[in-house]
Amino acid sequence: MITVVSLGGTIAMTPSSTGGVTPGLGAADLVAAVPELTDFELTVRSLRSLPSASLGFADLAELHAVVEAELAAGAEGVVVTQGTDTLEETAFFLDLTVRADAPVVVTGAMRPPASPGADGPANLLGAVRLAASPSARGLGTLVLFSDEVHAARLVRKTHTASTGAFESPGFGPLGLLVEQEPRLLTTPGPRARFPIGSRLEDVRVCVVPMALGEDGELLYGVDSRFSGLVLAGVGAGHVPEQVVPVLAELAGTMPVVLASRAGAGSMLTRTYGYPGSERDLIARGLIPSGFLDPYKARILLHLLLADGADRERLRAAFAGFS
Ligand code: ASP
Secondary structure (H helix, E strand, O other), X not given: OEEEEEEEOHHHEEEOOOOOEEEOOOHHHHXXXXXXXXXXXXXXXXXXXXXXXXXXXXXXXXXXXXXXXXXXXXXXXXXXXXXXXXXXXXXXXXXXXOOOOOOEEEEOOOOOXXXXXXXXXXXXXXXXXXXXXXXXXXXXXXXXXXXXXXXXXXXXXXXXXXXXXXXXXXXXXXXXXXXXXXXXXXXXXXXXXXXXXXXXOOOOEXXXXXXXXXOOXXXXXXXXXXXXXXXXXXXXXXXXXXXXXXXXXXXXHOOEEEEEOOOOOOOOOOOOOOOOOHHHHHHOOOEEOOOOOHHHHHHHHHHHHHOOOOHHHHHHHHHOOO
């Protein structure tokens, strides 16, 4: 038995009377639109009906509880459907928190159900096939999109409109659906599990990007409004020299994680030595994010702070992604 949990998104959107498409369909509707799914024993749960930009940490906590409960009740796997805009964040949250090894697969669609060439039905069918496949066990949360299987730890939405909007930059997919059968050729490696702490809805972590000519204006007072900061530095974790003083001060009062806006690759830790380089910033207390992009680093930092992690735990957790 596979459970399909829906959260909204384009895959579930129908034309609205005021123009554009808006979430309207639930999990049962999505399943009913794919005749091939009658081959599977499915349970459906319509949990939210939202555009994915409006999902929040309370929604993720409830989703996590549903996934755990369904797996504990005997589901072989769980498929989550949601909007693609923040799909990588939901998938990474589940990857970090779901205890079981059973497959959890997240998918969505770039074209609404009523549009020509709608991709939702094929993605949903592929996700169910993947969730039902023993080969998907123990790989953490997976993303199935356009016949590609991606690890939640690596995947990003990299296109605003293409049906092939998901990539794992620098790594590629773990495998493919070939004639509808999952063929997994690589694995993402061992997975750390993190508890969901009691402060999940209280913690606030912001992402601040760096750019040419940036003077750090956005960073003043961040520590009075946020619990943690992810800095999306340029290159391998660099900032303009004039931003260093405010960053150094912030790193003394709040956790500051150093990620990169580059889009692929790992943070460096011991290459450049100029003011504002990764060596300089790490020496001033910033925590390098390893291979995590700024948005995944935000999810991990949020989870850790919600569980009351101290600096040492934060460093160790991020080191696990380097
Ligand atoms: N705006 C939509 C959402 O994220 C896009 C999608 O589903 O693809 O809900």
